[in-house]
Amino acid sequence: xxxxxKPALKPRKTPIQARxxxxxxxxxxATLQVLTSVGKERxxxxxxxxxxxVSVGTLYQYFPNKSALLQACLRVxxxxxxxxxxxxxxxxxxxxxxxxxxxxxxxxxxxxxxNVKASAALYAVSSDVDGxxxxxxxxxxxxxxxxxxxxxxKEPLTKDPEVIANAVxxxxxxxxxxxxxxxxxxxxxxxxRDELIVLVHAYLRTxxx
Amino acid sequence: xxxxxKPALKPRKTPIQARxxxxxxxxxxATLQVLTSVGKERxxxxxxxxxxxVSVGTLYQYFPNKSALLQACLRVxxxxxxxxxxxxxxxxxxxxxxxxxxxxxxxxxxxxxxNVKASAALYAVSSDVDGxxxxxxxxxxxxxxxxxxxxxxKEPLTKDPEVIANAVxxxxxxxxxxxxxxxxxxxxxxxxRDELIVLVHAYLRTxxx
DNA sequence: TCCGAAACTGAAGATAGCTTCATCTAACAC
DNA sequence: GTGTTAGATGAAGCTATCTTCAGTTTCGGA
Numbered sequence: 001x002x003x004x005x006k007p008a009l010k011p012r013k014t015p016i017q018a019r020x021x022x023x024x025x026x027x028x029x030a031t032l033q034v035l036t037s038v039g040k041e042r043x044x045x046x047x048x049x050x051x052x053x054v055s056v057g058t059l060y061q062y063f064p065n066k067s068a069l070l071q072a073c074l075r076v077x078x079x080x081x082x083x084x085x086x087x088x089x090x091x092x093x094x095x096x097x098x099x100x101x102x103x104x105x106x107x108x109x110x111x112x113x114x115n116v117k118a119s120a121a122l123y124a125v126s127s128d129v130d131g132x133x134x135x136x137x138x139x140x141x142x143x144x145x146x147x148x149x150x151x152x153x154k155e156p157l158t159k160d161p162e163v164i165a166n167a168v169x170x171x172x173x174x175x176x177x178x179x180x181x182x183x184x185x186x187x188x189x190x191x192x193r194d195e196l197i198v199l200v201h202a203y204l205r206t207x208x209x
Numbered sequence: 210x211x212x213x214x215k216p217a218l219k220p221r222k223t224p225i226q227a228r229x230x231x232x233x234x235x236x237x238x239a240t241l242q243v244l245t246s247v248g249k250e251r252x253x254x255x256x257x258x259x260x261x262x263v264s265v266g267t268l269y270q271y272f273p274n275k276s277a278l279l280q281a282c283l284r285v286x287x288x289x290x291x292x293x294x295x296x297x298x299x300x301x302x303x304x305x306x307x308x309x310x311x312x313x314x315x316x317x318x319x320x321x322x323x324n325v326k327a328s329a330a331l332y333a334v335s336s337d338v339d340g341x342x343x344x345x346x347x348x349x350x351x352x353x354x355x356x357x358x359x360x361x362x363k364e365p366l367t368k369d370p371e372v373i374a375n376a377v378x379x380x381x382x383x384x385x386x387x388x389x390x391x392x393x394x395x396x397x398x399x400x401x402r403d404e405l406i407v408l409v410h411a412y413l414r415t416x417x418x
Numbered sequence: 419t420c421c422g423a424a425a426c427t428g429a430a431g432a433t434a435g436c437t438t439c440a441t442c443t444a445a446c447a448c
Numbered sequence: 449g450t451g452t453t454a455g456a457t458g459a460a461g462c463t464a465t466c467t468t469c470a471g472t473t474t475c476g477g478a
Contacts, residue, residue, distance in 0.1 A: 055457045127333035167404045174383020202411035264427045
């Protein structure tokens with residue numbers, strides 16, 4: 001098991017010229033590619049650098065260590081999901097609670113399914129890199145957005161929006177994990193999603209008076 | 210990141226005398242202890258052996274490699290959970306669907322909360338050791354049991370028990386993960402569980418005609 | 419009591435992958 | 449055109465941990 005818990009400190013150097021930010025992007029992309037193609041067990045910094053078309057040295061110019069590299073990847077991914085959720089929230093203020101639920105489900109699942117293999121691989125990585133902390137940060141913002149959203153629902157609520165958001169997010173996560181871990185996520189997406197909608201709707205109906 | 214995906218093959222030796230099975234038990238327990246006390250990153254075979262009061266050599270007599278050791282731990286844990294679920298299933302045949310839901314929730318959460326730190330640590334380990342495969346094996350049996358259980362429900366169902374079981378299990382997993390990853394699982398257990406019951410009940414009601 | 423098998427021991431070997439750094443090249447400013 | 453800084457290189461060092469195995473101890477039956 002890796003020694004990946006080092007304080008993923010400061011990037012060694014921050015891009016100034018254009019070529020260097022190009023390198024950073026290439027490296028992050030390459031990391032994802034290596035992750036999905038050979039798996040996290042065989043992901044080495046050298047291999048990532050090679051795939052990115054740079055040398056290891058360059059990689060270490062922007063990421064203090066392997067852990068930081070993986071964390072950066074995670075962060076990018078989670079920010080995408082968070083972004084999708086925040087957008088959905090923004091677009092459904094003052095809607096009915098059920099519509100909100102539906103919108104969240106679509107936004108979340110679509111974001112995760114955008115790149116199934118990457119999502120699955122990153123789940124695996126997250127526990128090696130204190131992903132919990134990163135998830136908490138990104139998750140916190142999404143949750144906030146969802147709570148605020150629920151608070152604007154047309155219907156009066158019977159309980160704290162926090163509680164509702166918490167439950168919905170937990171269910172969302174559970175289904176999404178099941179989906180990603182299943183044999184063929186793409187094939188099951190629709191039926192899973194439909195069932196999730198049924199479930200969340202049923203729950204949300206208990207939250208309006 | 211570890212090279213832990215080796216074919217976790219045959220146990221090198223199988224216990225014959227009493228002392229050796231005692232060693233095996235001690236080693237498995239020690240693994241869990243080390244896991245929860247210093248974390249998977251610092252779990253070394255030597256450290257586990259020390260904690261178990263044996264030498265590394267002994268450890269390697271029963272587990273072909275580190276990966277196999279961790280897998281064995283996972284298996285034990287999952288079997289416990291599976292056992293709890295199967296018992297609950299056996300005790301609630303022909304009950305009402307809602308009662309079944311409640312029973313499953315209690316059984317599952319209680320089993321997981323039995324040893325919170327261990328459960329959380331094992332979640333983290335599982336992705337290093339092809340936990341998915343092990344989970345699939347244990348999960349398959351539980352799922353079977355749940356499907357069979359639902360099929361005996363007093364009420365007529367509106368959809369395939371497989372689908373229902375799948376949804377319930379996904380929700381269960383999602384909530385349980387949220388719980389385990391939260392700051393103080395013990396404190397939140399009750400409220401989370403209550404909300405989960407509300408959610409599952411609401412869902413199950415849509416499954417009876 | 420004695421012997422063969424089962425268990426146990428732990429220092430040392432082996433390896434793999436992270437990370438460094440002295441050196442080289444490209445970009446930009448003037 | 450030239451000086452200065454940013455960026456890139458990659459062979460080699462380093463370390464940590466897994467794993468082995470030759471030798472020792474314990475057990476159980478005869």
